[in-house]
Amino acid sequence: MEGTYKVEENINFENFLRAMGVQDEESIQKMIQATKLVTLKQNADGTWTQETGLRTSTFPLNKEFEDSFGGKNATGLVTLEEGKMVKTYKIGDTTILTETLLLSDSTLTATLVTADGTQATRRMARE
Numbered sequence: 001m002e003g004t005y006k007v008e009e010n011i012n013f014e015n016f017l018r019a020m021g022v023q024d025e026e027s028i029q030k031m032i033q034a035t036k037l038v039t040l041k042q043n044a045d046g047t048w049t050q051e052t053g054l055r056t057s058t059f060p061l062n063k064e065f066e067d068s069f070g071g072k073n074a075t076g077l078v079t080l081e082e083g084k085m086v087k088t089y090k091i092g093d094t095t096i097l098t099e100t101l102l103l104s105d106s107t108l109t110a111t112l113v114t115a116d117g118t119q120a121t122r123r124m125a126r127e
Contacts, residue, residue, distance in 0.1 A: 001085060001101070004039045005108045005124035016112055016120030020097070021070050038108070038124060040085075040101075048078070048085075059087075069096060 010032065017028050034053030041049050049058045059065050059078050067076045067089060074089045074096060085101040100111045106126040113119045 001080070001083065001103050001108075002041050003108075004037060004127040006127055007036050007038070007122055007124050009121075009123040011121040011123075012118070013112075013120040013122060016114060016118050019114040019116055019118035037127070038110075040108075048080075 013032065014028050017031055022028050022031060031054060037053065039049075039051040043049060043058065047058050047060050049056060057067060059067070059076060061078055061080050063077070065076050067074050069089065069091075072091055074091050076087060076089045078085060078087045080086075083103045087097075087099040087101075088095060089097040094115060096115045098113045102109045102111075108124040108126070110122040110124070111119065112122070
């Protein structure tokens, strides 16, 4: 799962960003451009770090952690089993985002689902 991946295909990603609160077209295009490369790495302490052109986040596995989305505090939980990483983010008791990363050979597929069910898929190739 560790590595740097280049986004090759976005499916419904613009609608996903709108559902997450990004409304203006210029901001949506900037976010798409800024997230063309995604790096995942496992740290010496067992945590993982995900880097994009927008943000860097470090998180533990199987343990809740604090994060933020759009200026709102959220609680995250990440699991990793057999080449599949699942990240769930909640504000209070409401799940606002679920991201599933699935590695198959050198392709990483991210499936993102918002609270209202809007789904996007991003396919990435290992650099």
